[in-house]
Amino acid sequence: MKTVTRHRKKRPSGGVQIRDVARLAGVSAITVSRHLNEPEKVAEKTRAKVAAAINEIGYIPNMAARTLSSNKASVVGVIVPTITNSIFADFIAGLSDVLEEQGYKLLISCSGYSLEREAALIETLIAQRPAGIIVTGQAHSERGRGLLQRVRIPVVEAWEIGSAPIDIGVGFSNFNACYEMTRGLLASGYRNIAFASAPIAANDRAMGRRQGYLAAMREAGLSPELSWIREAEFSFGRGAEVMGELVDSHPNLEAVFYANDILAIGALIECQRRGIRIPDDIGICGFDDVELAAITIPSLTTVRIPRYEIGRRAAEMVMSAGTTNGPDGNVIDLGFEIISRASTVPIFSGP
Amino acid sequence: MKTVTRHRKKRPSGGVQIRDVARLAGVSAITVSRHLNEPEKVAEKTRAKVAAAINEIGYIPNMAARTLSSNKASVVGVIVPTITNSIFADFIAGLSDVLEEQGYKLLISCSGYSLEREAALIETLIAQRPAGIIVTGQAHSERGRGLLQRVRIPVVEAWEIGSAPIDIGVGFSNFNACYEMTRGLLASGYRNIAFASAPIAANDRAMGRRQGYLAAMREAGLSPELSWIREAEFSFGRGAEVMGELVDSHPNLEAVFYANDILAIGALIECQRRGIRIPDDIGICGFDDVELAAITIPSLTTVRIPRYEIGRRAAEMVMSAGTTNGPDGNVIDLGFEIISRASTVPIFSGP
DNA sequence: TTGTAAGCGTTATCAG
DNA sequence: CTGATAACGCTTACAA
Numbered sequence: 001m002k003t004v005t006r007h008r009k010k011r012p013s014g015g016v017q018i019r020d021v022a023r024l025a026g027v028s029a030i031t032v033s034r035h036l037n038e039p040e041k042v043a044e045k046t047r048a049k050v051a052a053a054i055n056e057i058g059y060i061p062n063m064a065a066r067t068l069s070s071n072k073a074s075v076v077g078v079i080v081p082t083i084t085n086s087i088f089a090d091f092i093a094g095l096s097d098v099l100e101e102q103g104y105k106l107l108i109s110c111s112g113y114s115l116e117r118e119a120a121l122i123e124t125l126i127a128q129r130p131a132g133i134i135v136t137g138q139a140h141s142e143r144g145r146g147l148l149q150r151v152r153i154p155v156v157e158a159w160e161i162g163s164a165p166i167d168i169g170v171g172f173s174n175f176n177a178c179y180e181m182t183r184g185l186l187a188s189g190y191r192n193i194a195f196a197s198a199p200i201a202a203n204d205r206a207m208g209r210r211q212g213y214l215a216a217m218r219e220a221g222l223s224p225e226l227s228w229i230r231e232a233e234f235s236f237g238r239g240a241e242v243m244g245e246l247v248d249s250h251p252n253l254e255a256v257f258y259a260n261d262i263l264a265i266g267a268l269i270e271c272q273r274r275g276i277r278i279p280d281d282i283g284i285c286g287f288d289d290v291e292l293a294a295i296t297i298p299s300l301t302t303v304r305i306p307r308y309e310i311g312r313r314a315a316e317m318v319m320s321a322g323t324t325n326g327p328d329g330n331v332i333d334l335g336f337e338i339i340s341r342a343s344t345v346p347i348f349s350g351p
Numbered sequence: 352m353k354t355v356t357r358h359r360k361k362r363p364s365g366g367v368q369i370r371d372v373a374r375l376a377g378v379s380a381i382t383v384s385r386h387l388n389e390p391e392k393v394a395e396k397t398r399a400k401v402a403a404a405i406n407e408i409g410y411i412p413n414m415a416a417r418t419l420s421s422n423k424a425s426v427v428g429v430i431v432p433t434i435t436n437s438i439f440a441d442f443i444a445g446l447s448d449v450l451e452e453q454g455y456k457l458l459i460s461c462s463g464y465s466l467e468r469e470a471a472l473i474e475t476l477i478a479q480r481p482a483g484i485i486v487t488g489q490a491h492s493e494r495g496r497g498l499l500q501r502v503r504i505p506v507v508e509a510w511e512i513g514s515a516p517i518d519i520g521v522g523f524s525n526f527n528a529c530y531e532m533t534r535g536l537l538a539s540g541y542r543n544i545a546f547a548s549a550p551i552a553a554n555d556r557a558m559g560r561r562q563g564y565l566a567a568m569r570e571a572g573l574s575p576e577l578s579w580i581r582e583a584e585f586s587f588g589r590g591a592e593v594m595g596e597l598v599d600s601h602p603n604l605e606a607v608f609y610a611n612d613i614l615a616i617g618a619l620i621e622c623q624r625r626g627i628r629i630p631d632d633i634g635i636c637g638f639d640d641v642e643l644a645a646i647t648i649p650s651l652t653t654v655r656i657p658r659y660e661i662g663r664r665a666a667e668m669v670m671s672a673g674t675t676n677g678p679d680g681n682v683i684d685l686g687f688e689i690i691s692r693a694s695t696v697p698i699f700s701g702p
Numbered sequence: 703t704t705g706t707a708a709g710c711g712t713t714a715t716c717a718g
Numbered sequence: 719c720t721g722a723t724a725a726c727g728c729t730t731a732c733a734a
Contacts, residue, residue, distance in 0.1 A: 011422075011708090011709060011710065011729095011730065011731085015503065017711060017712090018711065018712065018713095019711080019712095027720080027721085028720070028721050028722080029711090029712080029713090029721090030712090030713075030714095030720075030721065030722085031719090031720060031721075033712065033713060034713095034719090034720085037713085041719070041720095042719075042720090043719060043720090046719080046720085058501070060474060060477050060478050061478050061711090061712080062419070062478070062480055062710090062711055062712070063415075063478045063479045063480065063712095064414075064415045064416075064418040064419040064424075064479070064480055064710090064711080064712090065415075065419050065710075065711035065712040065713085065726090066711080066712055066713075067415035067712090067726090068413070068415045068416050068419055068710090068711080068712070068713090068725095068726050068727065068728085069711075069712040069713040069714080069725075069726050070712075070713055070714080070726085071362075071713095071726070072713095073415075074478075074479070075458065075479070082444070083434070083440045083443055083444055083447070084437070084440050084441060084444055086435070086437065086440075089434045089435050089437075089440050090435060092434055092459075093433070093434055093435055093461065096434070096459070096460070096461055100460065100461075100472075103475070105458050105460065105475065105476070105479060106458070106459055106460070107426065107456050107457070107458055108443075108447070108457055108458075108459050109447070109451065109456065109457070110444070110447055110451075121451075123411060124454070124456065125456070126411050127411050127412050127413070127414045127425075128414045128415070128425070128426070128456060129413055129414065129415050150409070152366065235642060236642055236643055236646055237642070237646065240646065266646070269646055269647070269648065272648055273648065291586060291587055291588070292587055292643075295587055295588065295591065295617070295620055296620070297620065297623055297624065361725080362713095362714065362715085362724090362725060362726065368727060368728085369727065369728065370727080370728095378704075378705090379704070379705050379706080380705095380727090380728075380729090381704080381705065381706085381728090381729075381730090382703090382704060382705075384728065384729060385703095385704085385729095388729085392703075392704095393703075393704085394703060394704085397703080397704080412727090412728080413726090413727055413728070414728095415726090415727080415728090416710090416726070416727035416728040416729085417727080417728055417729075418710090418728090419710050419711065419712085419726090419727085419728075419729090420709080420710050420727075420728040420729040420730080421710085421728075421729055421730080422710070422729095423729095
């Protein structure tokens with residue numbers, strides 16, 4: 001008879017494991033696991049021993065193993081167009097504050113305003129098996145949308161709630177916000193109002209804002225020509241350039257509505273440079289209400305949006321999904337606020 | 352004799368697995384794994400079958416399992432004080448661009464300028480078993496430092512290279528940058544120069560900047576009293592307030608060196624409000640060279656630092672660690688540049 | 703070039 | 719309240 005002796009193929013292991021803690025504490029691995037995850041199910045005395053052992057050898061759990069074994073993730077993924085725009089930084093701060101409190105980590109990706117790229121990022125995000133996914137806007141490529149629909153975890157679409165969300169929507173209506181601001185400008189006497197936003201391709205928020213402006217203008221019997229509607233990359237410099245172009249080509253220009261404050265502040269600076277008086281010669285308003293908008297000279301009329309709060313609520317929805325996830329409670333409108341300041345004549349808004 | 356029949360305890364599984372792909376393609380799981388990780392080791396025909404199967408059932412790999420099995424992570428962790436400060440947003444953009452290109456995901460945490468919090472975040476980060484860790488600065492709590500020293504993955508300390516790094520340092524000397532700028536101000540004739548920075552507790556970059564200023568001043572035979580040295584939270588508003596305080600209490604004030612542009616621009620606005628002429632009455636300079644600094648009126652003299660590049664290089668160092676990780680090549684000085692603009696008299700710097 | 707078996711570090715399950 | 723065992727989905731080691 002032949003005896004085959006097989007060597008245990010022990011692969012080189014990294015650091016301290018749960019069984020090392022168990023051995024030291026004189027208990028089994030599962031008890032250590034319980035101590036970590038359901039301490040109330042472990043006797044006081046055992047708990048003390050385990051805690052001492054963990055502390056002594058500096059054990060740090062392996063989340064990859066935990067995720068695999070329990071099928072419960074400790075990370076949440078978020079995709080924003082860019083982290084460089086401060087509104088998304090504030091948004092992420094909101095997410096981060098809630099998630100870290102709950103012991104989750106945040107996996108951040110930037111799509112660069114490309115829907116194709118977004119879809120690729122969604123896929124690599126799903127590969128990480130996160131507890132939830134938070135994306136920006138409701139516009140996705142077909143593939144991206146398909147992935148989000150099939151994935152079996154909470155999906156939050158943040159920043160735009162115009163359409164029905166795939167799963168959960170948290171944000172405000174970009175259309176309504178710009179519609180209201182434009183109505184305010186019209187009510188204050190402005191007629192020849194130009195509009196500039198970020199490029200609208202792959203950006204449903206910018207698109208919604210433009211549509212809101214157009215709807216209010218048309219309602220007032222005005223039909224802005226194409227030359228009154230601009231797209232500009234997000235920067236002070238581009239805001240300044242657009243202002244110059246508009247002033248040069250439209251002598252009858254009365255106001256410009258910039259769909260973000262950075263463009264608007266660039267415009268403010270360009271006017272100061274050219275000696276154009278704001279609001280006497282031309283009214284300017286922005287969107288976002290960044291810190292700077294309140295202290296420029298003149299201060300900037302704008303739309304305040306709850307950037308940080310959108311992050312918080314989005315994170316909370318991911319955490320509580322399954323609990324509150326009724327077919328009705330899946331859209332959270334956090335609203336907006338018209339902030340009338342010195343860069344326009346006073347704006348009266350509301351019903 | 353008693354026969355014990357054990358049921359296979361099959362736990363409910365989530366989605367599509369590698370074995371489903373294998374079955375469909377008529378190969379073994381390991382072949383699918385190879386197709387994904389080392390495609391050159393799989394025959395052309397097999398590859399096609401596997402690719403078709405993956406596509407057909409929409410297989411997305413499980414990174415938790417891959418990480419556990421291969422002991423190779425697909426995420427990198429970074430800890431910054433806050434994501435709201437645009438310099439860290441640019442830094443993260445640099446990290447992100449390199450890492451995503453390499454197929455890695457970025458795990459971001461914010462310490463809120465607390466070293467205790469940083470240590471806690473380092474621990475939860477290590478729990479994720481990332482491929483590397485990138486932290487801000489070289490100042491850490493004892494516990495945080497211990498964790499970083501013991502962890503067996505690349506550790507990059509970014510933004511300050513004053514001391515010997517734990518593993519790898521990428522950034523510039525905050526001391527030198529402020530020393531040079533202060534020398535420039537002195538060489539241009541300013542003597543009564545005030546200095547304001549972010550709070551220096553738990554912030555070795557701010558501390559280094561202040562020390563650089565002090566060293567240059569002392570070298571010039573000047574010993575600024577405490578009232579000339581300020582700390583202010585990062586905001587336009589605080590910059591404006593500090594400017595007001597300095598002007599009110601120091602009639603002989605000639606210049607203010609703000610250790611970040613946001614404070615400096617707040618000061619610029621306060622001066623415009625008060626009718627203080629810049630640079631005629633007082634010189635103002637900043638630090639960081641944010642976009643706005645170039646277009647304020649007057650434009651802001653400042654120190655340009657390679658924020659995005661620091662991110663890129665930090666990421667590259669994490670990726671290549673082990674390859675290039677000699678005892679000498681572990682500090683990368685990306686330098687800085689004095690940018691003389693209109694908010695001071697011209698600054699001549701350099702040797 | 704492909705396949706088999708074992709193992710990665712943890713937790714679910716069931717037994718005591 | 720505690721423990722033994724199998725399983726999570728993938729990759730390494732080794733074999734064919």
